Amino acid sequence: MPELPEVEVLVRHLAPLLKGRTIHALEVRRGRAIRPDAPKQFRRVLIGSTFKAVSRRGKYLVFRLTTAGRREEIRMLGHLGMTGRIYFQPDTGKLSRHAAVVFSLGRTRLIFEDVRGFGRMTLDTAPLSELGPEPLDSAFTIRHFSNALRRSRQAIKVRLLDQSLVAGVGNIYASEALFHARLSPRIAARRLTHEQVKRLVRSLRDVLADAIKFGSTLPLNWSGAGRVSGLFYYGLGAAARESHDERLRVYDRQDRPCVRCGTPVRRIVQAGRSTYYCPQCQRD
DNA sequence: CACCATGTTCCTTG
């Protein structure tokens, strides 16, 4: 599911539904899913508390809760890893095989499900302090970005995945933003000109904002019952699936024609991850 | 069987 736009769309979905709901019971079915927390402590803190708000920071979901008789609010983080999903289910429904954490909220329950198990939920908020600026915030400036890039010989594509540089960009949108900016993924970060950095900042914003807009209009099946389809990991109808596939302009399009010039899209591996780009539009 | 997958963290090497 999980890059900034997908998490943002999920947060917008969850926030109004969770607000005011109280956790009556909580089952940790896979201990790894709440690392580094201990299940006992995790349950003790959360049972009886009430959701106040849900927001996003980078790829993290930030849940704020309060408990009667407790002054400070509780913050719980959610990270979806590669295959995490969060959804509501009637209390009587059949639990998914990969349901890792189950929050009972009365007649419904909130499920954190994760096939591969790279995601997690935790009361440890330390990871937030490691994150760079939000790419869609005004605090993410060309000046700041340019300074941060100047210190690295690493390829720009690889740098974009560093969450301390800018928060929320993942493997898909890194390729998409570079294609949009017509920049080669292989250029060393420090070699980017001021003009190129400017273009990249704009492209990151455009690509991410478009994806959020697109995801917000998709008829997603939030129940968790639908089959996984595409980035949003929630069921889509056939028509929606088609438009979803066409939304990405280079990612996962190896050997297919570039949507701009027709040159076959190339796939390379950088830092162990696939990068897709058009060798014609994105020259070194 | 082989290879690939939206992410992060830890270990090693230079």
Next chain:
DNA sequence: CCAAGGAACATGGT
């Protein structure tokens, strides 16, 4: 000390 590369984590799809 830092930067960079690679393996590990775990499961499923093609």
